[in-house]
Amino acid sequence: MDKKFPECASLYKSYQQCFSKQPFVWGMARNAVEDPCEDVFEAFKECVEDHLERSQQKKDDAKR
Numbered sequence: 001m002d003k004k005f006p007e008c009a010s011l012y013k014s015y016q017q018c019f020s021k022q023p024f025v026w027g028m029a030r031n032a033v034e035d036p037c038e039d040v041f042e043a044f045k046e047c048v049e050d051h052l053e054r055s056q057q058k059k060d061d062a063k064r
Contacts, residue, residue, distance in 0.1 A: 008047035015040045 005012070018037035035041075 003053050005048050007051065008044055011040060011044035011047050015044050 016038055022035075022037060038040060
């Protein structure tokens with residue numbers, strides 16, 4: 001993940017640390033109303049999506 005999206009590496013690391021501390025069972029947190037890692041996951045997801053969009057734009061521009 002770090003090699004493919006280096007600008008998102010710190011967000012990925014933060015998410016992995018948060019996720020590994022949670023008492024998840026079958027994808028659901030026990031006794032938790034909200035996922036405490038949701039915000040950092042969303043930030044990581046947006047970072048990856050932005051990277052993919054920029055990569056696609058570069059490919060499209062190169063074809064022109």
